[in-house]
Amino acid sequence: MGRANAGEETYSPVEASRVLSRSGRSISERRIRQMLQAGELEGEQTEGGRWRIPRRVVNRLLTERREHEQLRTEPESGPGAPESVRELVDRVAALERERGRLEGRLELTEQTESTTRAERDRLIAELEAERVERRRLQEQLEERKRGFWVRLFGR
Numbered sequence: 001m002g003r004a005n006a007g008e009e010t011y012s013p014v015e016a017s018r019v020l021s022r023s024g025r026s027i028s029e030r031r032i033r034q035m036l037q038a039g040e041l042e043g044e045q046t047e048g049g050r051w052r053i054p055r056r057v058v059n060r061l062l063t064e065r066r067e068h069e070q071l072r073t074e075p076e077s078g079p080g081a082p083e084s085v086r087e088l089v090d091r092v093a094a095l096e097r098e099r100g101r102l103e104g105r106l107e108l109t110e111q112t113e114s115t116t117r118a119e120r121d122r123l124i125a126e127l128e129a130e131r132v133e134r135r136r137l138q139e140q141l142e143e144r145k146r147g148f149w150v151r152l153f154g155r
Helices: 013-023 029-038 055-073 081-145 148-153
Strands: 051-054
Touching: 013 029, 013 051, 013 055, 029 051, 051 055, 055 081
Parallel strands: none
Antiparallel strands: none
């Protein structure tokens, strides 16, 4: 789905399975691969075909799973509570997804800005080289406009 930032720590599906199993319910490496392929879990496939999952994604999923388990084990506080708790869990999950999308957009914006700056710097250097060439050609033209005799006698 998204790309891991350069230098960001990542997990393999096996490592992610071990970490996520700490939430109380195990999750298989196979299920993690299915989630990656379906785009349900953010990750990047290397040139060798191996999956790398950003650590922040695994930690976020671990937190969500722990919170979900905690909500399932807490006693209900009234007839309307389970409904509102579910709504809150859904809202938090939606906000987490939105945050992930925004992080991706920010990364793309930063890359675009960097590329634009590099292009601008290249164009400025190219413009300066063109100006120097124009001055040189203009001086040559002025020199040729002087007549042969003026050049010969120096006037």
